Amino acid sequence: MADDTPVPLTPGSTIGILGGGQLGRMLATAAAELGFRIHVFVPDATSPASEVAAAHTRADYTDVEALKTFAAAVDVITYEFENVPAECAVLLAGLKPVRPGPLALDVAQDRVREKDFVRSLGIGTAPYAAAATADEARAAFKALGGKAAIVKTRRFGYDGKGQVRVTSADAAAEAVTQLATPCIVEGAIDFKGEISIVAARGIDGRIEAFDPVENHHKDGILHQTFAPSTISAGPGAEAWRIAGAILEALNYVGVIGVELFVMRDGSLLVNELAPRVHNSGHWTMDACNVSQFEQHIRAIAGWPLKPAVRFADCVMTNLIGPDVLNWKTYAAEPHAAIHLYGKRDARPGRKMGHVNRLYPLNGRP
Amino acid sequence: MADDTPVPLTPGSTIGILGGGQLGRMLATAAAELGFRIHVFVPDATSPASEVAAAHTRADYTDVEALKTFAAAVDVITYEFENVPAECAVLLAGLKPVRPGPLALDVAQDRVREKDFVRSLGIGTAPYAAAATADEARAAFKALGGKAAIVKTRRFGYDGKGQVRVTSADAAAEAVTQLATPCIVEGAIDFKGEISIVAARGIDGRIEAFDPVENHHKDGILHQTFAPSTISAGPGAEAWRIAGAILEALNYVGVIGVELFVMRDGSLLVNELAPRVHNSGHWTMDACNVSQFEQHIRAIAGWPLKPAVRFADCVMTNLIGPDVLNWKTYAAEPHAAIHLYGKRDARPGRKMGHVNRLYPLNGRP
Numbered sequence: 067m068a069d070d071t072p073v074p075l076t077p078g079s080t081i082g083i084l085g086g087g088q089l090g091r092m093l094a095t096a097a098a099e100l101g102f103r104i105h106v107f108v109p110d111a112t113s114p115a116s117e118v119a120a121a122h123t124r125a126d127y128t129d130v131e132a133l134k135t136f137a138a139a140v141d142v143i144t145y146e147f148e149n150v151p152a153e154c155a156v157l158l159a160g161l162k163p164v165r166p167g168p169l170a171l172d173v174a175q176d177r178v179r180e181k182d183f184v185r186s187l188g189i190g191t192a193p194y195a196a197a198a199t200a201d202e203a204r205a206a207f208k209a210l211g212g213k214a215a216i217v218k219t220r221r222f223g224y225d226g227k228g229q230v231r232v233t234s235a236d237a238a239a240e241a242v243t244q245l246a247t248p249c250i251v252e253g254a255i256d257f258k259g260e261i262s263i264v265a266a267r268g269i270d271g272r273i274e275a276f277d278p279v280e281n282h283h284k285d286g287i288l289h290q291t292f293a294p295s296t297i298s299a300g301p302g303a304e305a306w307r308i309a310g311a312i313l314e315a316l317n318y319v320g321v322i323g324v325e326l327f328v329m330r331d332g333s334l335l336v337n338e339l340a341p342r343v344h345n346s347g348h349w350t351m352d353a354c355n356v357s358q359f360e361q362h363i364r365a366i367a368g369w370p371l372k373p374a375v376r377f378a379d380c381v382m383t384n385l386i387g388p389d390v391l392n393w394k395t396y397a398a399e400p401h402a403a404i405h406l407y408g409k410r411d412a413r414p415g416r417k418m419g420h421v422n423r424l425y426p427l428n429g430r431p
Numbered sequence: 432m433a434d435d436t437p438v439p440l441t442p443g444s445t446i447g448i449l450g451g452g453q454l455g456r457m458l459a460t461a462a463a464e465l466g467f468r469i470h471v472f473v474p475d476a477t478s479p480a481s482e483v484a485a486a487h488t489r490a491d492y493t494d495v496e497a498l499k500t501f502a503a504a505v506d507v508i509t510y511e512f513e514n515v516p517a518e519c520a521v522l523l524a525g526l527k528p529v530r531p532g533p534l535a536l537d538v539a540q541d542r543v544r545e546k547d548f549v550r551s552l553g554i555g556t557a558p559y560a561a562a563a564t565a566d567e568a569r570a571a572f573k574a575l576g577g578k579a580a581i582v583k584t585r586r587f588g589y590d591g592k593g594q595v596r597v598t599s600a601d602a603a604a605e606a607v608t609q610l611a612t613p614c615i616v617e618g619a620i621d622f623k624g625e626i627s628i629v630a631a632r633g634i635d636g637r638i639e640a641f642d643p644v645e646n647h648h649k650d651g652i653l654h655q656t657f658a659p660s661t662i663s664a665g666p667g668a669e670a671w672r673i674a675g676a677i678l679e680a681l682n683y684v685g686v687i688g689v690e691l692f693v694m695r696d697g698s699l700l701v702n703e704l705a706p707r708v709h710n711s712g713h714w715t716m717d718a719c720n721v722s723q724f725e726q727h728i729r730a731i732a733g734w735p736l737k738p739a740v741r742f743a744d745c746v747m748t749n750l751i752g753p754d755v756l757n758w759k760t761y762a763a764e765p766h767a768a769i770h771l772y773g774k775r776d777a778r779p780g781r782k783m784g785h786v787n788r789l790y791p792l793n794g795r796p
Contacts, residue, residue: 077758077771077784095460098483101758101771101784117485118463352720355766355789370763377742393442393466398735401720406442406466419442419466424720 073269073368075141077101080120081363082140082162084127084154086113088407088417089146089343092351094118096359102367107136114407115146127154137161144320144366148174148341149222165269165319165366170341173316177220177250180339187311190335192327193253196220200239203251207238210253217241220248226286255335257327259297264347265309266321266361269368273313274361276354276374278305281325281346284386287415291382292430293349297328304334312339321362323347345384345417352403352422353380379430381423390418399423438634438733440506442466445485446728447505447527449492449519451478453772453782454511454708457716459483461724467732472501479772480511492519502526509685509731513539513706514587530634530684530731535706538681542585542615545704552676555700557692558618561585565604568616572603575618582606585613594651620700622692624662629712630674631686631726634733638678639726641719641739643670646690646711649751652780656747657795658714662693669699677704686727688712710749710782717768717787718745744795746788755783764788 075081081097083090086108094104094115105121106113116122121139125132128151136158137143143164145155148171155168173183181191195206197217207215217238219228230241231254242249260283265275280295281288295302309324323344325337347358356364356372364371385396390412396404399421406419425431440446446462448455451473459469459480470486471478481487486504490497493516501523502508508529510520513536520533538548546556560571562582572580582603584593595606596619607614625648630640645660646653660667674689688709690702712723721729721737729736750761755777761769764786771784790796 074759074762077755078773078775091463095463095483098456098460098773099770100762101773103482103773117468118460118483120482355717355768364762373765390442394439397439397465397729400738403720405464408443408463408466408468410443 075102075367075369078103079141079367080105080139081367082107082136082143083115083119083146084108084143084150085146086110086115087146088114088409090115091118091407092348092357092359092405093144093146093343093362096357097363100360100363100367100369102363105136105140107133114409117408127151130157133157134161142366144362145171146342166322166341167317167319170316170318170322174339174341175221177218177223177338181250181336183315184312184336184339187315189308189311190333192255192335192337195251196248197238197242197251198248200243203238203242203249204235206251207232207235210251214254216252216254217245218250218252219245220250226283229286255327256330257335258330259328260325260337261295261297261305261328261334262291262323262325262344262346263305263309264321264323264344264350264358265306265313266358266365266371267313267318268365268371269319270370271314272371273310274371274374275306275309276347276350276358277376278302278326279346279349285415287386287417288345288384289386290384291346291349291380293353293376293380293382296430308334308336312336316341320365321347321358345420346382348405348420349380349382349422350374351405353378353424376427378427379425381425381430383421383423384417385419385421387414387416387418388412393419396421401425440467440732440734443468444506444732445470445504446732447472447501447508448480448484448511449473449508449515450511451475451480452511453479453774455480456483456772457713457722457724457770458509458511458708458727461722462728465725465728465732465734467728470501470505472498479774482773492516495522498522499526507731509727510536511707531687531706532682532684535681535683535687539704539706540586542583542588542703546615546701548680549677549701549704552680554673554676555698557620557700557702560616561613562603562607562616563613565608568603568607568614569600571616572597572600575616579619581617581619582610583615583617584610585615592651620692621695622700623695624693625690625702626660626662626670626693626699627656627688627690627709627711628670628674629686629688629709629715629723630671630678631723631730631736631739632678632683633730633736634684635735636679637736638675639736639739640671640674641712641715641723642741643667643691644711644714650780652751652782653710653749654751655749656711656714656745658718658741658745658747661795673699673701677701685730686712686723710785711747713770713785714745714747714787715739716770718743718789741792743792744790746790746795748786748788749782750784750786752779752781752783753777758784761786766790
């Protein structure tokens with residue numbers, strides 16, 4: 067790759083973002099605070115991110131000419147969602163630095179590849195097997211204990227979409243047939259709770275992590291994040307170790323979200339990787355000295371990371387669909403910070419904003 | 432005024448900002464976080480604020496047609512500098528709510544009118560007299576004690592521009608002749624230090640103020656702000672009282688900056704009003720639960736103000752002109768937050784960014 071990009075990237079440089087959702091929007095405003103210009107690449111005519119960006123390319127992720135013009139107009143490229151087509155990432159990476167690099171995308175886009183990678187580092191996951199056909203699904207279900215499993219699409223799942231819980235081999239087979247795409251069958255595990263850790267790796271290899279947090283879901287979508295996690299005192303250091311090993315192995319630059327199951331014995335299994343800023347890191351906007359968004363921009367710009375310090379406890383609540391209609395209530399709470407994404411249509415299941423409620427340090431009720 | 436604007440303003444509404452500098456930029460990103468669209472009106476082709484705005488009207492402040500089109504496209508209008516032409520503000524206020532209202536602009540645009548207003552509230556200022564001619568300047572200088580005075584243009588001064596310190600009646604006369612515009616002559620006073628208070632008044636009349644801070648200038652430009660002020664413990668409550676009286680008398684909606692002299696006996700005199708967010712309030716971005724920018728947007732949108740809480744001590748340092756070339760040093764400081772305005776040309780005297788250095792609460796060295 068011909069990379070003439072100065073490191074660190076000079077203020078006034080342009081950062082390209084693939085994707086225009088709320089993560090892109092919050093990345094864009096964080097980048098603006100550091101003096102950068104933002105150029106958003108997104109197929110939509112309007113998007114949460116393009117409304118706060120200096121420039122906007124409206125084109126498909128497969129439009130080679132548009133991608134080349136975009137690459138020529140920016141100094142570094144990042145993305146706000148992991149389902150960027152692989153060809154797109156490879157093409158761009160040949161023209162300008164793409165951070166995190168295509169390896170992270172490649173690993174995170176396929177649930178089987180992701181779990182293979184995690185296990186190759188000696189880190190645990192739920193038991194799993196690939197299943198592209200009904201027969202393979204039946205075999206996988208039996209091999210995984212034959213009691214309960216989750217069938218998931220290998221690719222393009224998010225917010226619980228493309229997932230079916232099954233309790234028989236026939237149901238597993240039917241799920242794979244219905245989903246009509248290569249799947250993974252994951253053995254159901256008996257976990258105590260779900261936590262995540264949002265961590266960053268700088269261009270110099272330095273790693274900074276925010277405190278691990280506890281996540282509660284509703285209808286397959288993240289509902290609340292509790293910072294810090296209080297499931298148990300133990301997993302903190304172990305979560306750090308896991309995130310660090312993953313960041314190193316991917317030679318990663320940027321922020322990553324690592325979702326973890328906390329088992330009954332306190333051990334941790336990796337559930338999923340998100341090679342980007344993560345919904346469970348939104349609390350950092352109001353309770354830390356640096357937000358995950360600024361930390362990501364610092365990393366991809368080759369700036370030094372900030373040591374991440376939490377100065378308050380926080381409960382982050384997503385505003386999903388019509389929840390946002392209660393914005394007046396949240397706006398009036400003295401210790402709540404409200405963040406809205408500028409989306410017009412409050413469709414069910416759509417992430418419209420979030421509220422961070424602050425509590426004294428180590429004093430969360 | 433035909434005001435159909437709902438109160439509070441619904442997220443997704445458009446806020447119009449007159450002016451495109453760094454204050455507009457920081458207002459725009461704060462507004463985006465609350466879910467608003469931003470439309471900037473500025474004569475320049477590019478500006479710090481237009482780079483983060485959803486829409487940009489490039490036109491002069493005297494372009495009636497452009498102002499009408501702008502007003503039709505937005506739900507509420509605010510400004511980031513006080514030298515908006517009066518006709519512009521009056522025209523817009525007939526079309527859409529302008530907050531703060533034209534009265535605040537009218538008072539703050541003229542140093543004589545401003546001091547008359549402040550004194551009408553029983554609040555002290557330095558002694559002053561208007562002087563449009565050399566003869567009036569001589570008479571004013573003598574009437575003000577005949578030792579030392581500052582001659583300032585009545586209008587359009589900022590960052591020490593349009594100010595001359597004089598120590599004789601002839602010099603005062605010459606200054607007025609040179610400045611070639613109606614002036615004010617202010618008697619020099621022996622003050623201990625300069626503080627300011629940034630306060631906000633909501634549409635419901637509620638007032639919230641940030642802690643008073645101490646300001647140090649260099650070459651007539653704000654250099655550092657120390658939060659909180661430690662000049663003396665006394666002025667806090669009095670500064671609050673003064674800001675509150677001014678906000679009430681102006682029936683003000685939005686954030687105001689009130690610059691004050693602390694006299695040897697601890698009493699306070701008003702130096703200047705800024706009917707907008709203020710450079711001495713930039714520390715709130717990193718050391719408070721709400722920034723002055725969000726507080727201003729809340730006020731003009733008719734949202735409830737947030738009770739302003741400082742959770743750290745802070746020293747804000749402006750990056751003026753070539754100071755910004757040291758950005759790498761600031762970016763690497765673990766307890767500093769760097770804010771850059773995206774301006775390309777680091778001309779001497781130009782505000783390019785600022786750094787907020789945080790210290791434990793009440794523990795600033």
